[in-house]
Amino acid sequence: LFAANAGSAPTLEALEELLIAADLGPIVAGQIIAALHQRLGRRDLKELRHVEETVKEEILSVLKATTPPPLSADPDARPRVFLFLGVNGSGKTTTIGKFAKRLIDEGGKVIVAGADTFRAAAIEQLQVWGKRVGAHVVCHQAGADPSAVVFDALQAAVARQATHLLIDTAGRLHTKRNLMEELKKIHRVISRQMPGAPYERFMVLDATSGLNALAQAREFHDAVGLTGLVLTKLDGTAKGGIVVAIAQHLKVPIAFVGLGEGLDDLQPFSPEAFTDALFV
Amino acid sequence: GLAERLALVFKRLRGHGRLTEENIIEALREVRLALLEADVNFKVVKGFIERVRERAVGREVLESLTPGQQVVKVVYEELVGVLGSTRVPLAYAQDSPSALMLVGLHGSGKTTTAAKLGRWLLSEGRSPLLVAADQTRPAAREQLQILGNSLGLPVFVGTGTSLQVCQESRAVAKERGHNPLILDTSGRLHVDEPLMQELVAIKQAMCPAEILMVADAMTGQDAVNSALRFDADLGLTGFVLTKLDGDARGGAALSIRSVTGKPIKFVGVGEKLDALEPFHPDRMASRILG
Protein backbone atom coordinates (compact mmCIF):
# COMPACT_ATOMS: atom_id res chain seq x y z
CA LEU A 1 0.00 0.00 0.00
CA PHE A 2 2.92 2.30 0.81
CA ALA A 3 4.44 1.63 -2.60
CA ALA A 4 1.13 2.43 -4.29
CA ASN A 5 0.94 5.73 -2.43
CA ALA A 6 4.54 6.66 -3.17
CA GLY A 7 4.13 5.94 -6.87
CA SER A 8 0.81 7.54 -7.56
CA ALA A 9 1.23 11.11 -6.23
CA PRO A 10 4.29 12.11 -8.33
CA THR A 11 2.88 10.29 -11.33
CA LEU A 12 -0.41 12.14 -11.20
CA GLU A 13 1.29 15.49 -10.68
CA ALA A 14 3.60 14.86 -13.64
CA LEU A 15 0.64 13.80 -15.74
CA GLU A 16 -1.35 16.89 -14.85
CA GLU A 17 1.65 19.05 -15.77
CA LEU A 18 1.98 17.27 -19.11
CA LEU A 19 -1.65 18.02 -19.89
CA ILE A 20 -1.26 21.66 -18.82
CA ALA A 21 1.94 21.96 -20.88
CA ALA A 22 -0.09 20.74 -23.88
CA ASP A 23 -2.56 23.64 -23.38
CA LEU A 24 -5.50 21.56 -22.19
CA GLY A 25 -5.78 24.14 -19.40
CA PRO A 26 -5.76 23.54 -15.63
CA ILE A 27 -9.53 22.90 -15.41
CA VAL A 28 -9.67 20.19 -18.09
CA ALA A 29 -6.39 18.71 -16.84
CA GLY A 30 -7.83 18.58 -13.33
CA GLN A 31 -11.04 16.94 -14.58
CA ILE A 32 -9.07 14.25 -16.41
CA ILE A 33 -6.97 13.51 -13.33
CA ALA A 34 -10.12 13.34 -11.20
CA ALA A 35 -11.73 10.95 -13.71
CA LEU A 36 -8.56 8.86 -13.48
CA HIS A 37 -9.10 8.44 -9.74
CA GLN A 38 -12.64 7.32 -10.47
CA ARG A 39 -11.76 4.80 -13.14
CA LEU A 40 -8.62 3.26 -11.70
CA GLY A 41 -8.11 1.63 -8.33
CA ARG A 42 -5.17 2.59 -6.07
CA ARG A 43 -3.04 -0.30 -7.35
CA ASP A 44 -3.42 0.69 -10.99
CA LEU A 45 -2.22 4.24 -10.41
CA LYS A 46 1.30 2.85 -9.96
CA GLU A 47 1.40 1.59 -13.52
CA LEU A 48 2.34 4.66 -15.52
CA ARG A 49 1.67 2.96 -18.83
CA HIS A 50 -1.84 2.00 -17.70
CA VAL A 51 -2.48 5.49 -16.42
CA GLU A 52 -1.37 7.01 -19.72
CA GLU A 53 -3.66 4.69 -21.71
CA THR A 54 -6.61 5.63 -19.51
CA VAL A 55 -5.96 9.35 -19.97
CA LYS A 56 -5.73 8.84 -23.72
CA GLU A 57 -9.10 7.09 -23.64
CA GLU A 58 -10.62 10.03 -21.76
CA ILE A 59 -9.31 12.50 -24.34
CA LEU A 60 -10.27 10.31 -27.29
CA SER A 61 -13.82 9.97 -26.00
CA VAL A 62 -14.13 13.78 -26.13
CA LEU A 63 -12.53 14.11 -29.56
CA LYS A 64 -14.48 11.26 -31.10
CA ALA A 65 -17.84 12.48 -29.85
CA THR A 66 -18.13 14.55 -33.04
CA THR A 67 -17.35 13.73 -36.66
CA PRO A 68 -16.22 16.21 -39.30
CA PRO A 69 -18.68 17.21 -42.02
CA PRO A 70 -18.49 15.67 -45.52
CA LEU A 71 -16.08 17.44 -47.84
CA SER A 72 -16.48 15.82 -51.24
CA ALA A 73 -18.65 17.17 -54.06
CA ASP A 74 -22.34 17.43 -53.31
CA PRO A 75 -24.34 14.64 -54.99
CA ASP A 76 -26.98 17.22 -55.98
CA ALA A 77 -24.29 19.21 -57.80
CA ARG A 78 -24.64 22.38 -55.74
CA PRO A 79 -21.35 24.06 -54.84
CA ARG A 80 -20.28 23.08 -51.34
CA VAL A 81 -19.60 26.42 -49.61
CA PHE A 82 -16.85 26.76 -46.98
CA LEU A 83 -16.52 29.94 -44.95
CA PHE A 84 -13.10 30.31 -43.30
CA LEU A 85 -12.89 32.57 -40.28
CA GLY A 86 -10.74 33.19 -37.23
CA VAL A 87 -8.46 35.63 -35.47
CA ASN A 88 -5.59 37.45 -37.15
CA GLY A 89 -2.68 35.43 -38.47
CA SER A 90 -4.08 31.98 -37.66
CA GLY A 91 -3.52 30.62 -41.18
CA LYS A 92 -6.87 31.07 -42.97
CA THR A 93 -5.57 32.18 -46.37
CA THR A 94 -2.85 29.51 -46.48
CA THR A 95 -5.34 26.82 -45.38
CA ILE A 96 -7.65 27.78 -48.23
CA GLY A 97 -4.78 27.37 -50.70
CA LYS A 98 -3.96 23.92 -49.33
CA PHE A 99 -7.61 22.83 -49.18
CA ALA A 100 -8.21 24.01 -52.75
CA LYS A 101 -5.25 21.91 -53.92
CA ARG A 102 -6.61 18.85 -52.13
CA LEU A 103 -10.07 19.27 -53.70
CA ILE A 104 -8.66 19.90 -57.19
CA ASP A 105 -6.46 16.80 -56.90
CA GLU A 106 -9.64 14.86 -56.20
CA GLY A 107 -11.21 16.19 -59.39
CA GLY A 108 -13.04 19.14 -57.95
CA LYS A 109 -13.63 22.51 -59.56
CA VAL A 110 -12.81 25.13 -56.94
CA ILE A 111 -13.64 28.82 -56.74
CA VAL A 112 -12.03 30.99 -54.07
CA ALA A 113 -13.52 34.27 -52.81
CA GLY A 114 -11.26 37.10 -51.66
CA ALA A 115 -13.54 38.48 -48.98
CA ASP A 116 -10.67 39.92 -46.93
CA THR A 117 -10.86 43.39 -48.43
CA PHE A 118 -9.18 45.03 -45.46
CA ARG A 119 -5.66 43.76 -44.84
CA ALA A 120 -2.77 44.97 -46.99
CA ALA A 121 -2.13 42.59 -49.92
CA ALA A 122 -4.66 40.01 -48.66
CA ILE A 123 -6.19 39.75 -52.13
CA GLU A 124 -2.78 39.49 -53.81
CA GLN A 125 -1.77 36.73 -51.39
CA LEU A 126 -4.92 34.74 -52.21
CA GLN A 127 -4.40 35.29 -55.93
CA VAL A 128 -0.93 33.74 -55.73
CA TRP A 129 -2.49 30.67 -54.11
CA GLY A 130 -5.29 30.55 -56.67
CA LYS A 131 -2.75 30.53 -59.48
CA ARG A 132 -0.62 27.88 -57.75
CA VAL A 133 -3.46 25.41 -57.45
CA GLY A 134 -5.66 26.27 -60.43
CA ALA A 135 -8.62 27.79 -58.63
CA HIS A 136 -10.56 30.76 -60.02
CA VAL A 137 -10.40 33.72 -57.62
CA VAL A 138 -13.36 36.09 -57.29
CA CYS A 139 -12.32 39.43 -55.83
CA HIS A 140 -13.09 43.12 -55.89
CA GLN A 141 -10.77 46.01 -55.14
CA ALA A 142 -9.21 46.54 -51.72
CA GLY A 143 -11.67 48.22 -49.38
CA ALA A 144 -14.74 46.74 -51.10
CA ASP A 145 -17.68 45.39 -49.10
CA PRO A 146 -16.82 41.77 -48.16
CA SER A 147 -20.49 40.76 -48.43
CA ALA A 148 -20.57 42.02 -52.01
CA VAL A 149 -17.55 39.86 -52.85
CA VAL A 150 -19.28 36.87 -51.27
CA PHE A 151 -22.48 37.55 -53.19
CA ASP A 152 -20.56 37.65 -56.48
CA ALA A 153 -18.61 34.54 -55.61
CA LEU A 154 -21.81 32.60 -54.87
CA GLN A 155 -23.22 33.59 -58.25
CA ALA A 156 -19.96 32.66 -59.98
CA ALA A 157 -19.82 29.29 -58.23
CA VAL A 158 -23.30 28.42 -59.49
CA ALA A 159 -22.74 29.82 -62.99
CA ARG A 160 -19.43 28.00 -63.38
CA GLN A 161 -20.80 24.83 -61.81
CA ALA A 162 -18.03 24.74 -59.25
CA THR A 163 -17.98 21.78 -56.87
CA HIS A 164 -16.59 23.91 -54.03
CA LEU A 165 -16.49 27.58 -53.05
CA LEU A 166 -13.90 28.54 -50.42
CA ILE A 167 -14.37 31.97 -48.83
CA ASP A 168 -11.44 33.79 -47.24
CA THR A 169 -12.31 36.41 -44.63
CA ALA A 170 -10.22 39.00 -42.79
CA GLY A 171 -8.67 38.03 -39.49
CA ARG A 172 -10.71 39.48 -36.66
CA LEU A 173 -10.53 39.44 -32.88
CA HIS A 174 -13.76 38.04 -31.45
CA THR A 175 -13.97 41.02 -29.11
CA LYS A 176 -14.51 43.51 -31.92
CA ARG A 177 -18.23 44.03 -32.20
CA ASN A 178 -18.27 45.67 -35.64
CA LEU A 179 -16.05 42.95 -37.13
CA MET A 180 -18.26 40.20 -35.69
CA GLU A 181 -21.29 41.98 -37.16
CA GLU A 182 -19.51 42.04 -40.54
CA LEU A 183 -19.00 38.28 -40.26
CA LYS A 184 -22.65 37.69 -39.35
CA LYS A 185 -23.68 39.70 -42.40
CA ILE A 186 -21.50 37.50 -44.64
CA HIS A 187 -23.13 34.46 -43.01
CA ARG A 188 -26.63 35.87 -43.70
CA VAL A 189 -25.79 36.59 -47.36
CA ILE A 190 -24.67 32.98 -47.84
CA SER A 191 -27.64 31.47 -45.98
CA ARG A 192 -30.08 33.60 -47.97
CA GLN A 193 -28.47 33.03 -51.39
CA MET A 194 -28.00 29.30 -50.99
CA PRO A 195 -30.79 28.05 -48.76
CA GLY A 196 -30.42 24.38 -48.01
CA ALA A 197 -27.12 24.10 -49.91
CA PRO A 198 -24.18 22.41 -48.19
CA TYR A 199 -22.47 25.14 -46.18
CA GLU A 200 -19.65 24.78 -43.67
CA ARG A 201 -18.23 27.36 -41.27
CA PHE A 202 -14.64 26.52 -40.29
CA MET A 203 -12.71 28.36 -37.61
CA VAL A 204 -8.97 28.34 -38.29
CA LEU A 205 -7.02 28.16 -35.05
CA ASP A 206 -3.28 28.47 -34.39
CA ALA A 207 -1.96 25.51 -32.39
CA THR A 208 0.22 27.84 -30.30
CA SER A 209 -2.93 29.46 -28.85
CA GLY A 210 -3.63 29.27 -25.16
CA LEU A 211 -6.93 29.30 -23.36
CA ASN A 212 -8.18 32.41 -25.16
CA ALA A 213 -8.93 30.06 -28.08
CA LEU A 214 -11.91 28.75 -26.13
CA ALA A 215 -13.33 32.27 -25.82
CA GLN A 216 -12.71 32.77 -29.54
CA ALA A 217 -14.47 29.54 -30.44
CA ARG A 218 -17.46 30.46 -28.24
CA GLU A 219 -17.87 33.86 -29.87
CA PHE A 220 -17.49 32.58 -33.43
CA HIS A 221 -19.80 29.67 -32.68
CA ASP A 222 -22.44 32.05 -31.32
CA ALA A 223 -22.05 34.28 -34.36
CA VAL A 224 -22.24 31.78 -37.23
CA GLY A 225 -22.53 28.26 -35.81
CA LEU A 226 -19.20 26.57 -36.43
CA THR A 227 -19.29 23.23 -38.23
CA GLY A 228 -15.58 22.55 -38.04
CA LEU A 229 -12.16 23.59 -36.83
CA VAL A 230 -8.80 23.64 -38.60
CA LEU A 231 -5.82 23.46 -36.24
CA THR A 232 -2.76 25.01 -37.93
CA LYS A 233 0.98 25.13 -37.23
CA LEU A 234 0.97 21.74 -35.55
CA ASP A 235 4.40 21.25 -37.12
CA GLY A 236 5.79 23.45 -34.34
CA THR A 237 6.26 22.40 -30.71
CA ALA A 238 2.82 23.48 -29.48
CA LYS A 239 0.39 20.62 -28.93
CA GLY A 240 -2.89 22.47 -29.55
CA GLY A 241 -4.53 20.85 -26.52
CA ILE A 242 -7.06 23.66 -26.27
CA VAL A 243 -9.10 21.84 -28.94
CA VAL A 244 -9.99 19.26 -26.28
CA ALA A 245 -11.72 21.98 -24.24
CA ILE A 246 -13.38 23.32 -27.40
CA ALA A 247 -14.60 19.84 -28.36
CA GLN A 248 -15.86 19.23 -24.83
CA HIS A 249 -17.75 22.50 -24.43
CA LEU A 250 -18.91 23.27 -27.96
CA LYS A 251 -18.96 19.89 -29.69
CA VAL A 252 -17.34 21.32 -32.83
CA PRO A 253 -15.42 18.66 -34.81
CA ILE A 254 -11.83 19.16 -35.94
CA ALA A 255 -11.67 18.69 -39.68
CA PHE A 256 -8.02 19.29 -40.55
CA VAL A 257 -4.58 20.02 -39.17
CA GLY A 258 -2.01 22.29 -40.81
CA LEU A 259 1.50 20.87 -40.79
CA GLY A 260 3.50 23.45 -42.69
CA GLU A 261 3.45 26.29 -45.21
CA GLY A 262 3.35 24.19 -48.36
CA LEU A 263 0.56 23.12 -50.70
CA ASP A 264 0.39 19.59 -49.32
CA ASP A 265 0.66 20.44 -45.64
CA LEU A 266 -2.97 19.84 -44.75
CA GLN A 267 -4.06 16.52 -43.24
CA PRO A 268 -7.44 15.22 -42.12
CA PHE A 269 -7.61 15.29 -38.32
CA SER A 270 -6.80 11.99 -36.65
CA PRO A 271 -7.94 11.91 -33.01
CA GLU A 272 -5.53 9.03 -32.31
CA ALA A 273 -2.47 10.69 -33.84
CA PHE A 274 -3.29 13.93 -32.06
CA THR A 275 -3.78 12.24 -28.68
CA ASP A 276 -0.60 10.14 -29.01
CA ALA A 277 1.35 13.30 -29.86
CA LEU A 278 0.26 14.90 -26.58
CA PHE A 279 2.42 12.36 -24.75
CA VAL A 280 5.55 12.62 -26.88
CA GLY B 1 -11.29 37.35 -10.41
CA LEU B 2 -8.48 36.32 -8.08
CA ALA B 3 -9.41 38.86 -5.38
CA GLU B 4 -12.91 37.39 -5.01
CA ARG B 5 -11.66 33.78 -4.93
CA LEU B 6 -9.06 34.61 -2.29
CA ALA B 7 -11.69 36.44 -0.21
CA LEU B 8 -13.71 33.19 -0.14
CA VAL B 9 -10.65 31.12 0.79
CA PHE B 10 -9.73 33.39 3.70
CA LYS B 11 -13.33 33.76 4.88
CA ARG B 12 -13.44 30.00 5.33
CA LEU B 13 -9.98 29.78 6.94
CA ARG B 14 -10.60 32.68 9.30
CA GLY B 15 -13.39 30.73 10.92
CA HIS B 16 -10.72 28.47 12.47
CA GLY B 17 -8.93 31.25 14.35
CA ARG B 18 -5.52 32.74 13.45
CA LEU B 19 -4.17 32.26 9.96
CA THR B 20 -1.23 29.87 9.66
CA GLU B 21 1.37 29.15 7.03
CA GLU B 22 -0.62 26.02 6.19
CA ASN B 23 -3.60 28.16 5.26
CA ILE B 24 -1.48 30.10 2.82
CA ILE B 25 -0.97 26.93 0.76
CA GLU B 26 -4.64 27.02 -0.13
CA ALA B 27 -4.42 30.66 -1.14
CA LEU B 28 -1.36 29.94 -3.29
CA ARG B 29 -3.31 27.22 -5.05
CA GLU B 30 -5.78 29.87 -6.16
CA VAL B 31 -2.94 32.10 -7.33
CA ARG B 32 -1.45 29.20 -9.30
CA LEU B 33 -4.81 28.50 -10.92
CA ALA B 34 -5.29 32.15 -11.85
CA LEU B 35 -1.85 32.31 -13.50
CA LEU B 36 -2.33 29.04 -15.39
CA GLU B 37 -5.70 30.27 -16.61
CA ALA B 38 -3.89 33.38 -17.81
CA ASP B 39 -1.62 31.11 -19.90
CA VAL B 40 1.52 31.64 -17.84
CA ASN B 41 3.83 28.66 -18.45
CA PHE B 42 3.47 26.06 -15.67
CA LYS B 43 7.21 26.01 -14.89
CA VAL B 44 7.28 29.80 -14.70
CA VAL B 45 4.25 29.64 -12.38
CA LYS B 46 6.14 27.27 -10.07
CA GLY B 47 9.05 29.65 -9.72
CA PHE B 48 6.80 32.64 -9.38
CA ILE B 49 4.67 31.04 -6.64
CA GLU B 50 7.85 30.48 -4.60
CA ARG B 51 8.55 34.21 -4.71
CA VAL B 52 4.99 34.93 -3.61
CA ARG B 53 5.06 32.26 -0.88
CA GLU B 54 8.01 33.87 0.89
CA ARG B 55 6.10 37.11 1.26
CA ALA B 56 2.71 35.46 1.76
CA VAL B 57 3.81 33.62 4.93
CA GLY B 58 5.09 36.86 6.39
CA ARG B 59 3.36 39.16 8.85
CA GLU B 60 2.06 41.46 6.12
CA VAL B 61 -0.44 38.77 5.13
CA LEU B 62 -0.90 36.64 8.25
CA GLU B 63 -1.68 39.63 10.47
CA SER B 64 -3.68 41.57 7.93
CA LEU B 65 -7.37 42.27 8.39
CA THR B 66 -7.78 41.65 4.66
CA PRO B 67 -5.32 38.83 3.90
CA GLY B 68 -6.91 38.12 0.52
CA GLN B 69 -6.25 41.67 -0.62
CA GLN B 70 -2.72 41.46 0.74
CA VAL B 71 -1.98 38.35 -1.29
CA VAL B 72 -3.31 40.03 -4.44
CA LYS B 73 -1.10 43.02 -3.68
CA VAL B 74 1.93 40.77 -3.24
CA VAL B 75 1.20 38.93 -6.50
CA TYR B 76 0.69 42.20 -8.37
CA GLU B 77 3.94 43.67 -7.04
CA GLU B 78 5.91 40.52 -7.85
CA LEU B 79 4.43 40.48 -11.37
CA VAL B 80 5.44 44.09 -11.98
CA GLY B 81 8.87 43.29 -10.57
CA VAL B 82 9.42 40.45 -13.04
CA LEU B 83 7.81 42.14 -16.04
CA GLY B 84 10.27 44.96 -15.78
CA SER B 85 9.84 48.02 -13.68
CA THR B 86 12.24 50.08 -15.77
CA ARG B 87 11.61 51.20 -19.37
CA VAL B 88 14.16 49.96 -21.91
CA PRO B 89 14.33 52.24 -24.94
CA LEU B 90 15.16 51.21 -28.51
CA ALA B 91 18.89 50.96 -29.14
CA TYR B 92 20.22 53.08 -31.94
CA ALA B 93 23.49 53.80 -33.74
CA GLN B 94 23.83 57.42 -34.81
CA ASP B 95 26.66 57.31 -37.35
CA SER B 96 25.96 54.53 -39.84
CA PRO B 97 22.60 52.94 -40.63
CA SER B 98 21.50 50.92 -37.64
CA ALA B 99 19.47 47.76 -38.16
CA LEU B 100 16.41 46.76 -36.22
CA MET B 101 15.55 43.12 -36.94
CA LEU B 102 12.09 41.62 -36.41
CA VAL B 103 11.81 37.86 -35.95
CA GLY B 104 9.22 35.36 -34.75
CA LEU B 105 6.73 32.62 -35.45
CA HIS B 106 4.29 32.66 -38.36
CA GLY B 107 1.51 35.23 -38.26
CA SER B 108 2.63 36.89 -35.00
CA GLY B 109 2.49 40.37 -36.54
CA LYS B 110 6.05 41.10 -37.73
CA THR B 111 5.19 42.84 -41.01
CA THR B 112 2.52 44.99 -39.41
CA THR B 113 4.85 45.77 -36.49
CA ALA B 114 7.66 46.71 -38.91
CA ALA B 115 5.44 49.40 -40.39
CA LYS B 116 4.24 50.51 -36.93
CA LEU B 117 7.84 50.86 -35.75
CA GLY B 118 8.64 52.79 -38.91
CA ARG B 119 5.86 55.22 -38.05
CA TRP B 120 7.05 55.41 -34.43
CA LEU B 121 10.64 56.16 -35.44
CA LEU B 122 9.46 58.73 -37.97
CA SER B 123 7.63 60.54 -35.19
CA GLU B 124 10.91 60.56 -33.24
CA GLY B 125 12.64 62.38 -36.06
CA ARG B 126 14.38 59.36 -37.61
CA SER B 127 14.24 58.35 -41.26
CA PRO B 128 13.70 54.61 -41.30
CA LEU B 129 13.88 52.33 -44.33
CA LEU B 130 11.52 49.36 -44.28
CA VAL B 131 13.22 46.27 -45.71
CA ALA B 132 11.06 43.51 -47.20
CA ALA B 133 13.30 40.59 -46.25
CA ASP B 134 10.52 37.98 -46.46
CA GLN B 135 11.14 36.35 -49.82
CA THR B 136 8.90 33.34 -49.27
CA ARG B 137 5.39 34.28 -48.16
CA PRO B 138 3.08 35.07 -51.10
CA ALA B 139 2.68 38.86 -51.47
CA ALA B 140 4.74 39.60 -48.31
CA ARG B 141 6.68 42.30 -50.13
CA GLU B 142 3.50 43.84 -51.50
CA GLN B 143 2.07 43.84 -47.98
CA LEU B 144 5.03 45.83 -46.60
CA GLN B 145 5.01 48.13 -49.63
CA ILE B 146 1.34 48.99 -49.16
CA LEU B 147 1.91 49.66 -45.46
CA GLY B 148 5.01 51.75 -46.15
CA ASN B 149 3.23 53.76 -48.83
CA SER B 150 0.37 54.58 -46.45
CA LEU B 151 2.95 56.19 -44.14
CA GLY B 152 5.05 57.81 -46.83
CA LEU B 153 7.91 55.57 -45.76
CA PRO B 154 10.37 54.07 -48.25
CA VAL B 155 10.34 50.29 -48.63
CA PHE B 156 13.29 48.36 -50.02
CA VAL B 157 12.38 45.36 -52.12
CA GLY B 158 15.17 43.26 -53.62
CA THR B 159 15.88 40.00 -55.42
CA GLY B 160 17.75 37.00 -54.16
CA THR B 161 17.82 35.56 -50.67
CA SER B 162 16.66 37.32 -47.52
CA LEU B 163 20.32 37.78 -46.58
CA GLN B 164 21.10 39.40 -49.92
CA VAL B 165 18.13 41.74 -49.64
CA CYS B 166 19.28 42.83 -46.17
CA GLN B 167 22.85 43.42 -47.36
CA GLU B 168 21.68 45.40 -50.40
CA SER B 169 19.40 47.51 -48.26
CA ARG B 170 22.37 48.71 -46.18
CA ALA B 171 24.03 50.17 -49.28
CA VAL B 172 20.79 51.91 -50.24
CA ALA B 173 20.35 53.29 -46.71
CA LYS B 174 23.93 54.62 -46.65
CA GLU B 175 23.45 56.27 -50.02
CA ARG B 176 20.14 57.93 -49.14
CA GLY B 177 20.76 58.63 -45.47
CA HIS B 178 18.15 56.28 -44.03
CA ASN B 179 18.44 55.23 -40.41
CA PRO B 180 17.51 52.73 -39.07
CA LEU B 181 16.87 49.78 -41.36
CA ILE B 182 13.82 47.83 -40.20
CA LEU B 183 14.25 44.24 -41.35
CA ASP B 184 10.98 42.33 -41.74
CA THR B 185 11.86 38.64 -41.85
CA SER B 186 9.74 35.59 -42.73
CA GLY B 187 7.81 33.75 -40.06
CA ARG B 188 9.62 30.57 -39.04
CA LEU B 189 9.56 27.80 -36.47
CA HIS B 190 12.23 27.87 -33.75
CA VAL B 191 12.78 24.18 -34.51
CA ASP B 192 13.50 24.78 -38.19
CA GLU B 193 17.30 24.58 -38.12
CA PRO B 194 18.11 25.95 -41.61
CA LEU B 195 15.71 28.88 -41.16
CA MET B 196 17.12 29.72 -37.73
CA GLN B 197 20.60 29.61 -39.28
CA GLU B 198 19.39 32.05 -41.93
CA LEU B 199 18.57 34.51 -39.16
CA VAL B 200 22.00 33.98 -37.59
CA ALA B 201 23.60 34.79 -40.95
CA ILE B 202 21.51 37.95 -41.30
CA LYS B 203 22.50 38.98 -37.78
CA GLN B 204 26.18 38.42 -38.54
CA ALA B 205 25.97 40.44 -41.74
CA MET B 206 23.88 43.30 -40.38
CA CYS B 207 24.97 43.58 -36.71
CA PRO B 208 21.52 44.83 -35.66
CA ALA B 209 21.28 47.22 -32.73
CA GLU B 210 17.95 45.56 -31.94
CA ILE B 211 16.71 42.01 -32.50
CA LEU B 212 13.08 42.00 -31.41
CA MET B 213 10.98 38.86 -31.28
CA VAL B 214 7.39 39.65 -32.23
CA ALA B 215 5.12 37.35 -30.21
CA ASP B 216 1.36 36.89 -30.14
CA ALA B 217 -0.23 37.78 -26.78
CA MET B 218 -2.59 34.80 -27.01
CA THR B 219 0.26 32.26 -27.11
CA GLY B 220 -0.13 29.51 -24.55
CA GLN B 221 2.36 27.24 -22.82
CA ASP B 222 4.58 27.04 -25.92
CA ALA B 223 5.68 30.67 -25.52
CA VAL B 224 8.72 29.64 -23.49
CA ASN B 225 9.88 27.13 -26.10
CA SER B 226 10.00 29.57 -28.99
CA ALA B 227 11.29 32.48 -26.89
CA LEU B 228 14.16 30.39 -25.47
CA ARG B 229 15.24 29.12 -28.89
CA PHE B 230 15.11 32.50 -30.60
CA ASP B 231 17.02 34.02 -27.71
CA ALA B 232 19.60 31.22 -27.60
CA ASP B 233 20.25 31.38 -31.34
CA LEU B 234 20.20 35.15 -31.78
CA GLY B 235 20.51 36.96 -28.49
CA LEU B 236 17.28 38.92 -28.53
CA THR B 237 17.31 42.52 -27.32
CA GLY B 238 13.62 42.43 -26.55
CA PHE B 239 10.07 41.53 -27.50
CA VAL B 240 7.03 43.11 -29.05
CA LEU B 241 3.81 41.53 -27.79
CA THR B 242 0.98 41.86 -30.31
CA LYS B 243 -2.82 41.63 -30.46
CA LEU B 244 -3.29 42.96 -26.95
CA ASP B 245 -6.47 44.64 -28.17
CA GLY B 246 -8.17 41.26 -27.73
CA ASP B 247 -9.12 39.70 -24.39
CA ALA B 248 -6.26 37.22 -24.01
CA ARG B 249 -4.91 37.52 -20.44
CA GLY B 250 -1.40 37.56 -21.90
CA GLY B 251 0.43 35.30 -19.46
CA ALA B 252 2.93 34.68 -22.26
CA ALA B 253 4.38 38.07 -21.31
CA LEU B 254 5.42 36.78 -17.89
CA SER B 255 6.70 33.54 -19.42
CA ILE B 256 8.96 35.05 -22.06
CA ARG B 257 10.30 37.79 -19.81
CA SER B 258 10.90 35.31 -17.02
CA VAL B 259 12.80 32.69 -19.02
CA THR B 260 14.92 35.00 -21.20
CA GLY B 261 15.32 38.03 -18.97
CA LYS B 262 14.83 40.18 -22.05
CA PRO B 263 12.45 43.17 -21.87
CA ILE B 264 9.13 43.60 -23.63
CA LYS B 265 9.62 46.93 -25.35
CA PHE B 266 6.34 47.50 -27.18
CA VAL B 267 2.83 46.14 -27.42
CA GLY B 268 0.61 45.96 -30.50
CA VAL B 269 -2.93 47.06 -29.75
CA GLY B 270 -4.65 46.97 -33.11
CA GLU B 271 -4.31 46.48 -36.84
CA LYS B 272 -3.88 50.18 -37.68
CA LEU B 273 -0.36 51.51 -37.89
CA ASP B 274 -0.76 53.89 -34.96
CA ALA B 275 -1.66 50.94 -32.70
CA LEU B 276 1.74 50.57 -31.06
CA GLU B 277 2.46 51.51 -27.45
CA PRO B 278 5.45 51.25 -25.15
CA PHE B 279 5.13 48.34 -22.73
CA HIS B 280 3.64 49.14 -19.32
CA PRO B 281 4.45 46.42 -16.75
CA ASP B 282 1.76 47.62 -14.33
CA ARG B 283 -1.00 47.39 -16.94
CA MET B 284 0.24 43.98 -18.02
CA ALA B 285 0.29 42.77 -14.40
CA SER B 286 -3.35 43.82 -13.86
CA ARG B 287 -4.34 42.18 -17.10
CA ILE B 288 -2.68 38.86 -16.25
CA LEU B 289 -4.40 38.86 -12.85
CA GLY B 290 -7.72 39.34 -14.60
Ligand SMILES: Nc1nc2c(ncn2[C@@H]2O[C@H](COP(=O)(O)OP(=O)(O)OP(=O)(O)O)[C@@H](O)[C@H]2O)c(=O)[nH]1
Ligand atom coordinates in the same frame (compact mmCIF):
# COMPACT_ATOMS: atom_id res chain seq x y z
N1 LIG C 1 4.43 26.29 -40.07
C1 LIG C 1 3.18 26.56 -40.47
N2 LIG C 1 2.89 27.79 -40.90
C2 LIG C 1 1.62 28.03 -41.31
C3 LIG C 1 0.61 27.04 -41.28
N3 LIG C 1 -0.53 27.61 -41.74
C4 LIG C 1 -0.23 28.89 -42.05
N4 LIG C 1 1.07 29.15 -41.78
C5 LIG C 1 1.79 30.40 -41.92
O1 LIG C 1 1.21 31.33 -41.05
C6 LIG C 1 1.34 32.65 -41.58
C7 LIG C 1 -0.02 33.31 -41.61
O2 LIG C 1 -0.81 32.62 -42.56
P1 LIG C 1 -2.06 33.33 -43.29
O3 LIG C 1 -2.66 32.30 -44.18
O4 LIG C 1 -1.65 34.62 -43.89
O5 LIG C 1 -2.98 33.61 -42.03
P2 LIG C 1 -4.37 34.38 -42.03
O6 LIG C 1 -5.20 33.78 -40.96
O7 LIG C 1 -4.98 34.38 -43.38
O8 LIG C 1 -3.91 35.84 -41.61
P3 LIG C 1 -4.81 37.18 -41.65
O9 LIG C 1 -5.59 37.14 -42.91
O10 LIG C 1 -3.83 38.27 -41.59
O11 LIG C 1 -5.67 37.11 -40.44
C8 LIG C 1 1.99 32.49 -42.96
O12 LIG C 1 3.37 32.72 -42.81
C9 LIG C 1 1.72 31.04 -43.29
O13 LIG C 1 2.67 30.50 -44.17
C10 LIG C 1 0.95 25.73 -40.80
O14 LIG C 1 0.15 24.79 -40.72
N5 LIG C 1 2.25 25.55 -40.41
Ligand SMILES: Nc1nc2c(ncn2[C@@H]2O[C@H](COP(=O)(O)OP(=O)(O)OP(=O)(O)O)[C@@H](O)[C@H]2O)c(=O)[nH]1
Ligand atom coordinates in the same frame (compact mmCIF):
# COMPACT_ATOMS: atom_id res chain seq x y z
N1 LIG D 1 -5.85 43.01 -33.75
C1 LIG D 1 -4.54 43.06 -34.02
N2 LIG D 1 -4.10 42.49 -35.14
C2 LIG D 1 -2.78 42.56 -35.41
C3 LIG D 1 -1.86 43.18 -34.55
N3 LIG D 1 -0.62 43.07 -35.12
C4 LIG D 1 -0.79 42.40 -36.28
N4 LIG D 1 -2.10 42.09 -36.46
C5 LIG D 1 -2.74 41.34 -37.54
O1 LIG D 1 -2.23 40.03 -37.47
C6 LIG D 1 -2.20 39.45 -38.79
C7 LIG D 1 -0.80 38.96 -39.07
O2 LIG D 1 0.06 40.08 -39.17
P1 LIG D 1 1.37 40.05 -40.06
O3 LIG D 1 2.04 41.37 -39.86
O4 LIG D 1 1.05 39.64 -41.45
O5 LIG D 1 2.16 38.89 -39.33
P2 LIG D 1 3.58 38.31 -39.71
O6 LIG D 1 4.27 37.94 -38.44
O7 LIG D 1 4.34 39.25 -40.58
O8 LIG D 1 3.20 37.00 -40.52
P3 LIG D 1 4.21 36.07 -41.33
O9 LIG D 1 5.10 36.96 -42.11
O10 LIG D 1 3.35 35.20 -42.18
O11 LIG D 1 4.95 35.27 -40.31
C8 LIG D 1 -2.69 40.54 -39.72
O12 LIG D 1 -4.07 40.35 -39.92
C9 LIG D 1 -2.45 41.81 -38.94
O13 LIG D 1 -3.31 42.87 -39.32
C10 LIG D 1 -2.34 43.78 -33.33
O14 LIG D 1 -1.62 44.33 -32.49
N5 LIG D 1 -3.70 43.68 -33.13
Ligand SMILES: [Mg+2]
Ligand atom coordinates in the same frame (compact mmCIF):
# COMPACT_ATOMS: atom_id res chain seq x y z
MG1 LIG E 1 -5.61 35.96 -44.57
Ligand SMILES: [Mg+2]
Ligand atom coordinates in the same frame (compact mmCIF):
# COMPACT_ATOMS: atom_id res chain seq x y z
MG1 LIG F 1 5.15 38.96 -42.44
